[in-house]
Amino acid sequence: MSDQSNPRFKQAADPLDQVLRTLTAEQKVYLRGARAGAPAPVGDQQSGLEIANIAGIAGQTRVVLARGDDPAELGNELRRLSTEIIRLGGPPAGAAGRAALMAWFQADASAGPAFVKLCAQLKERLLALDQQEAGRAAAPKTEPPTNEEILAAELGRQLHANAPGDGFRHVTAILVVGGKVYRGKNAGGEVGLVTAELVRRLADKGEKWSIPNCAEVHALDAFVKARTLADKDAVTKALEGSRAIIATVSAKGQPLATWGPCGACEQCRQWLEKLGIAMVKG
Secondary structure, X not given: XXXXXXXXXXXXXXXXXXXXXXXXHHHHXXXXXXXXXXXXXXXXXXXXXXXXXXXXXXXXXXXXXXXXXXXXXXXXHHHHHHHHHHHHOOHHHHHHHHHHHHHHHHHOOOHHXXXXXXXXXXXXXXXXXXXXXXXHHHOXXXXXXXXXXXXXXXXXXXXXXXXXXXXXXXXXXXXXXXXXXXXXXXXXXXXXXXXXXXXXXXXXXXXOOOHHHOHHHHHHHHHHHHOOOOOHHHHHHHHOOOOOXXXXXXXXXXXXXXXXXXXXXXXHHHHHHHOOOEEOOO
């Protein structure tokens, strides 16, 4: 269903796009996975994250609607929803708070359906924008794609891939160097000696950590092995001027077992910065 059919959005030009521009990456992950009859998150942390996403989407939509000449019916319904979330204790209320909020949704004949309809419209627009971005990345060009364009396309595919549901924290790092993609996983096994010695030497602050547990390390190791780089100096030289970039996504803790952005650990941030590899949030 197109947003143009909803009179609640007629007081502003392209308000759905305005809302999407203000949403966080986590909120967009929630929208991409939103579906009727979705299983409830497990535990207080995931339930709290879902409540936070609902509150954030409702709040940002209210801000956009308030810019129009008329507050609109949807704005009033979302205000009621925000008030109820606060009354229930917000994200810290965890699983009990989520259960109470879902019960309120079912009992309320207007605010609940209005929010579900809003999410469906935002999801439709977001997926259309994802497809446009993927199309632009795949379109023939006279100029080769940049590292940024390649990473954006790879992230788009990863965010829509099926996420494992085994409860393990799956992390995937995507490294782009010189137009080529190198992937790593946090369960990738041992890494090569060159990579292990290099990151250990560069990550010299903070507590010790298990090098093979980091997806970013495995992505770098894939690059080192593909280029058959023999030592740390060869790695450093190969990365010079390459405008290398990396992004990391995780399938653990997302509301509907979907992939979402996550940051590098303290140790990985150290060696990534020293090697000149820019970190991009997915």
